[in-house]
Amino acid sequence: YNSSLTKPPPAKYGGRHTVTLIPGDGIGPELLTHVRELFRFCCVPVDFEIVSIDSKSTSDDDMNNAITAIRRNGVALKGNIETNHNLPPSHISRNNILRTSLDLYANVIHCQTLPGVRTRHRDVDIIIIRENTEGEYSSLEHENVPGVVECLKIITRKKSLRIAEYAFNAARQNGRRRVTAVHKANIMKLGDGLFLQCCKEVAAGYPEITFDSMIVDNTTMQLVSKPQQFDVMVMPNLYGSVISNVCAGLVGGPGLVPGANYGKDYAVFETATRNTGKSIANKNIANPTATLLASCLMLDHLRLHGYASMIRKAILATVSETRLHTADLGGQGTTSEVVQSVMREIESKGPRTSEQI
Amino acid sequence: SSGDGIGPEISTAVMKIFEAAKAPIQWEERNVTAIKGPGGKWMIPTEAKDSMDKSKIGLKGPLKTPIAAGHPSMNLLLRKTFDLYANVRPCVSIEGYKTPYTDVDLVTIRENTEGEYSGIEHVIVDGVVQSIKLITEEASQRIAEYAFEYARNNQRASVTAVHKANIMRMSDGLFLRKCREVAENFKDIKFTEMYLDTVCLNMVQDPTQFDVLVMPNLYGDILSDLCAGLIGGLGVTPSGNIGANGVAIFESVHGTAPDIAGKDLANPTALLLSAVMMLRHMGLHGQAKKIETACFDTIRDKKVLTKDLGGNSKCSEFTGEICRRVQDME
Numbered sequence: 275y276n277s278s279l280t281k282p283p284p285a286k287y288g289g290r291h292t293v294t295l296i297p298g299d300g301i302g303p304e305l306l307t308h309v310r311e312l313f314r315f316c317c318v319p320v321d322f323e324i325v326s327i328d329s330k331s332t333s334d335d336d337m338n339n340a341i342t343a344i345r346r347n348g349v350a351l352k353g354n355i356e357t358n359h360n361l362p363p364s365h366i367s368r369n370n371i372l373r374t375s376l377d378l379y380a381n382v383i384h385c386q387t388l389p390g391v392r393t394r395h396r397d398v399d400i401i402i403i404r405e406n407t408e409g410e411y412s413s414l415e416h417e418n419v420p421g422v423v424e425c426l427k428i429i430t431r432k433k434s435l436r437i438a439e440y441a442f443n444a445a446r447q448n449g450r451r452r453v454t455a456v457h458k459a460n461i462m463k464l465g466d467g468l469f470l471q472c473c474k475e476v477a478a479g480y481p482e483i484t485f486d487s488m489i490v491d492n493t494t495m496q497l498v499s500k501p502q503q504f505d506v507m508v509m510p511n512l513y514g515s516v517i518s519n520v521c522a523g524l525v526g527g528p529g530l531v532p533g534a535n536y537g538k539d540y541a542v543f544e545t546a547t548r549n550t551g552k553s554i555a556n557k558n559i560a561n562p563t564a565t566l567l568a569s570c571l572m573l574d575h576l577r578l579h580g581y582a583s584m585i586r587k588a589i590l591a592t593v594s595e596t597r598l599h600t601a602d603l604g605g606q607g608t609t610s611e612v613v614q615s616v617m618r619e620i621e622s623k624g625p626r627t628s629e630q631i
Numbered sequence: 632s633s634g635d636g637i638g639p640e641i642s643t644a645v646m647k648i649f650e651a652a653k654a655p656i657q658w659e660e661r662n663v664t665a666i667k668g669p670g671g672k673w674m675i676p677t678e679a680k681d682s683m684d685k686s687k688i689g690l691k692g693p694l695k696t697p698i699a700a701g702h703p704s705m706n707l708l709l710r711k712t713f714d715l716y717a718n719v720r721p722c723v724s725i726e727g728y729k730t731p732y733t734d735v736d737l738v739t740i741r742e743n744t745e746g747e748y749s750g751i752e753h754v755i756v757d758g759v760v761q762s763i764k765l766i767t768e769e770a771s772q773r774i775a776e777y778a779f780e781y782a783r784n785n786q787r788a789s790v791t792a793v794h795k796a797n798i799m800r801m802s803d804g805l806f807l808r809k810c811r812e813v814a815e816n817f818k819d820i821k822f823t824e825m826y827l828d829t830v831c832l833n834m835v836q837d838p839t840q841f842d843v844l845v846m847p848n849l850y851g852d853i854l855s856d857l858c859a860g861l862i863g864g865l866g867v868t869p870s871g872n873i874g875a876n877g878v879a880i881f882e883s884v885h886g887t888a889p890d891i892a893g894k895d896l897a898n899p900t901a902l903l904l905s906a907v908m909m910l911r912h913m914g915l916h917g918q919a920k921k922i923e924t925a926c927f928d929t930i931r932d933k934k935v936l937t938k939d940l941g942g943n944s945k946c947s948e949f950t951g952e953i954c955r956r957v958q959d960m961e
Contacts, residue, residue, distance in 0.1 A: 359796040359804065367797055394731035410764075415801035421768035425802035427747070431758030458849070464752035465762035491853050495860030498835055499730065512795075516853055519828040523835035547832055 280536045282575050283348030291576050294343045294350035295322040299329050300550030302353015305565040308613045315617050318581050329356040341375050350542040356550045366413050374407050378535035380440045381406040383546040385521035390594025398525050401506045403441040404514025408433050411511045429465040434472035441508035442480040455487040456509035522547050529561025529602040532568035541575050543568040558608045561600040588619035632663040634692025636887025637897035642692050644899035644950040645906050651954035654918045675712050691882040715872040717777045718743045722858040727931030732861040737841040741851020742774040748848045766802040771809035778845035779817040789821035793830050793846035866939050869904035881905040895945045898937040925956035
């Protein structure tokens, strides 16, 4: 996957990059530890600056430090930070704060059927481009009258044009033929209507790409019956959550799909479906594939393509081995077995010279 | 109300099957196409409203919404007129109509009056639009109560509230709170909560884990269609709308299919299953089971199927086959 709208940070002296690492909650810490282990094994020229923001952090200082660190390094790899949704509204989701503070406006998820993973649908290859900073996630709610809550969904021309531009540019860069805007403009005539209008305007500048649109409920129905019809999809925030989770489920689940959040100046990588996986944490049963693949997306972003490809190939070879499948894929493999297999796979390809990398 | 397009022919099909089953239903046909009342306000024709107020139960075919300026959505008008606050869609896998998903047996219960469909939108400044999602204590309580009562009356084991209170803390938080409160009065039903995105993720991997789902308007719109997709689409999915004062309107949710209207090609399954839902709502479980079984057996047998189900038969032939089976059950 090729993204040229976000500029990667330059390497430091000695060709090494510093990346902010946010372990988060649940399975985040253990899986990111495996990433560090793997990177050390492969001698990847990346140093991690660990910033611990999790559900136990209560002060704003912790968040500010994390944001500053990411601004300094330009790139981050993170686990999901759990949100206690029983706390008052003033306690906003940490993940959301990161996205909006760093203006990571494009959440990009590439859902592809992987060889060796049994799913109900074959040949799925969808790139989802989700507006990541406004819409229903604006955190603007009030209760003017007791028992009556208003929640504001904000759609702006500026951000709609921006995400549409991102989507069409990504489609062009990756040789994709069609962009579908997902919306509910028949009901939200002004809000989603504006979003749709912006997509149409941007589409005019990309005549070689087919543009169409589909109402979100019909889209989900189409996805579970004929997902092969979709190519690139662009949408506002909430529909993005729905569609990306449906698509991740179609290709094998939360343990397999990596996700990326791109802004003009910063990029943050994580799993596509952003699960904490509390119930399976620290049991050595979580599937590390999504997190490992997210680290490869990060390496590509840093222009370390050699390392990215090497590790990605090894991961895909491992995931096609049914006997190594973790519980989420119906197997009994452990997390460490998967990681060991990736390392063995890399080792078996022989030593690499710096020219090859 | 037969509705438009294929509406009349599938309604006729349903009435024929009900007759064959000797179902104790007397049909009163009324047109619900909106008319402009005194004062210029759009409304349901008085005869239709009076009939519904009296009988309380209605069956509706698909309606086309004219694209004329100012013409309201038909469904919206019906909803407002009868305060149809709960949209109920049972999604059950149909043996013989194969989809990639098997053993689906869940029910989506969608709050149908507020939420994201409040219709309140403003242009704040040029290029900035604000759409308002409204969640009230009253509507949330009402839908939660309906969901738990439905679960109890239909021997369902659990109710799951679908929400995004991690992001929409106040609004979805209120919805969730009311569900939790109502759950306290239904200790015989298991109550769980799940994020919308997690439901989507899990639904397409293993829909058998779900039972009754209750949620606000938009999530309900999306999930009910997603679930319909799992069992084969809108052509085979029943739907019921529950209103205040005991009113209930059951309907097929597919379109009017103008291209095949009047050609005896339509599939009456969705409307028929909605009518079966209606019988169950009225307590006529025996009749409901008989008709439903005849329908499913016909589909499973694969000998007489309409085109959309993969066959070559006419609507009348499909209907006739179901009637025959129903009569054989006597």
